[in-house]
Amino acid sequence: xxxxxGIPQIRFSGFTDTWEQRELGDIASDMVAGGxxxxxxxxxxxxxxxxxxxxxxxxxxxxxxKEYRVNxxxxxxxxxxxxxxxxxxxxxFTPVVRLLSVKSEHDVFFLENVINTLKxxxxxxxxxxxxxxxxxxxxxxxxxxxxxxxxxxxFFKQLDRRCSGVRHWWLRSGTSRxxxxxxxxx
Numbered sequence: 001x002x003x004x005x006g007i008p009q010i011r012f013s014g015f016t017d018t019w020e021q022r023e024l025g026d027i028a029s030d031m032v033a034g035g036x037x038x039x040x041x042x043x044x045x046x047x048x049x050x051x052x053x054x055x056x057x058x059x060x061x062x063x064x065x066k067e068y069r070v071n072x073x074x075x076x077x078x079x080x081x082x083x084x085x086x087x088x089x090x091x092x093f094t095p096v097v098r099l100l101s102v103k104s105e106h107d108v109f110f111l112e113n114v115i116n117t118l119k120x121x122x123x124x125x126x127x128x129x130x131x132x133x134x135x136x137x138x139x140x141x142x143x144x145x146x147x148x149x150x151x152x153x154x155f156f157k158q159l160d161r162r163c164s165g166v167r168h169w170w171l172r173s174g175t176s177r178x179x180x181x182x183x184x185x186x
């Protein structure tokens with residue numbers, strides 16, 4: 001992005017408007033941090049996922065059958081430990097513990113990817129922690145047209161699916177059957 005003009009260096013054809021810098025807190029209709037779970041209501045299977053601050057298994061720690069806290073679509077952001085990892089969520093859910101949730105009118109796949117490009121800086125001597133007020137202050141460049149966001153979001157969604165497919169193939173194929181191109185004499 002050229003800073004003086006607010007125009008990305010690479011664009012989809014048909015889009016020429018400048019982009020604008022906005023704080024995440026200004027574009028969000030709702031930003032919340034997860035709380036405690038009701039262990040009496042949590043199930044192994046159910047309708048609404050209960051999502052924790054984890055990078056594995058989509059962060060799902062169980063399900064609620066009748067209630068949830070956040071209406072989808074929304075984006076979750078890890079707020080403790082390995083902070084700042086965003087994930088688009090397309091199903092109503094309940095965030096727990098230090099998982100942050102961002103709800104807005106923006107395309108969730110676009111928002112997921114712009115949050116993932118942020119350089120989150122945490123000044124802490126203990127376990128890194130990102131709070132809603134801290135996340136709300138980060139500035140992100142947004143297109144002026146939602147249509148452009150949707151094009152970009154769809155592109156990243158497709159790219160993520162392809163990368164995931166390659167990863168699954170690699171894991172299924174087993175390392176013994178795959179030659180490591182970085183090793184000599186492999």
